Amino acid sequence: MKKVLLSAVAAFTLTAGSAWAADLPVKARLVAAPPPPAWDVAFGAGIASDYIFRGITQSNHKPSASAYFEPRYNFNPDLQVYAGIAGASISFPNQAAAEIDFYAGIRPTFGKLALDFGALYYYYPGGICKNAFYVGASLDCIVNASPITLGQPGNFNVIKKDLSFLEGYARGVFSVTDAFQLGFNSYFTDSFLNSGASGVYASGTIKYTFPAFTNGVAVYVSGEGGYQWLGTSEDFYGLTGAIGGPGLNFADYATWNVGFGLTYKVLALDFRYIDTNLSRADCNAFTGDHTAGFDSSFSANNPSGFGSGWCGARFVVKATADITLNANIK
Secondary structure (H helix, E strand, C coil), X not given: CCCCCCXXXXXXXXXXXXXXXXXXXCCCCCCCCCCCCCEEEEEEEEEECCCEECCXXXXXXXXXXXXXXXXXXXXXXXXXXXXXXXXXXXXXXXXXXXXXXXXEEEEEEECCEEEEEEEEEEECCCCCEEECCCXXXXXXXHHCCCXXXXXXXXXXXXXXXXXXXXXXXXXXXXXXXXXEEEEEEEEEECCHHHCCCCEEEXXXXXXXXXCCCCCCCEEEEEEEEEEEEECECCHHHCCCCCCCCCCCECCCEEEEEEEEEEEECCEEEEEEEEEECXXXXXXXXXXXXXXXXXXXXXXXXXXXXEECCCCCCEEEEEEEEEEEHHHHCC
């Protein structure tokens, strides 16, 4: 959603695509610079009061720790390729407790414009299949050789054992000045969270960094507005008990965030307000929230009346440390 990225784009973090406007690149190269070393490595870690991914909690509104490791190769000052691995603690309805991301891509720079194209695989190990009274869901669990648990604590949501999926992305930042950047992000998949529903996410970002104080501390303000388009799920998430019943047509939604942060050398502390326009009913239908309770949140996609608070407004604090070998370690 700080780091050297071909002197322009920030290194990928756990919250990739998560709408963290604070993760915008610090700046693009505006003046000639010496050629970077051919090989480089970026790595870092962080902790957040909540792991929010495109406006929706991935950690059941609890703290989440994260880390990443990213080797890079610079063909020249304007072209870099990279691959990496990242991880974060989560709390999913299928009991998966970790997200592990494998990603790779290419980062070309054209003057003030820094671009980033790649692919990302979200892997969620340790899940089990959970279902209520849907025949199709039960058969899906059996076919996938997954343990079957009837029902969820207190509601009737169903969830697959494996929610892992692949996304492609294209993103970039244009540095109007050293201090002022405008950015865009786009992600696309044919099966969001392995639901069978296609997903397209697009957002615009803005960031302004004030001149640093004499002690080296700098302050920035940033924001992002995004939209998630979602298709229709597989029959596993259908509304009928018949085999081959219709899947869910997940609701599209908007998400936004605004905040400010402090940076000092490789350290950053971000304070952010995040929200979506998803109703509690649509949120429950989409997430399968195991903590959802009955509150008369009825909708075409959510006939149970259980509502989820996983998609509502949230204030999040995140602390990170990000190191680029050739830039930060002498």
